[in-house]
Amino acid sequence: MAFTESEAKVLGALSILDPSQALTMRQLCRATGLPDTSITRPVYREYLGARP
Numbered sequence: 001m002a003f004t005e006s007e008a009k010v011l012g013a014l015s016i017l018d019p020s021q022a023l024t025m026r027q028l029c030r031a032t033g034l035p036d037t038s039i040t041r042p043v044y045r046e047y048l049g050a051r052p
Contacts, residue, residue, distance in 0.1 A: 006034050007042040 009032040025036050032039065
């Protein structure tokens with residue numbers, strides 16, 4: 001399965017967290033340099049198993 005660039009950035013930022021940690025949307029935007037609209041789709045896709 002191939003990831004888009006924004007999906008790869010989001011998953012990379014989330015992969016360095018401990019299981020007990022979390023990031024807000026604002027923190028995730030800062031960590032990846034992406035706007036929130038580019039982050040929503042990968043989060044829904046990978047972590048909720050759905051598409052917005």
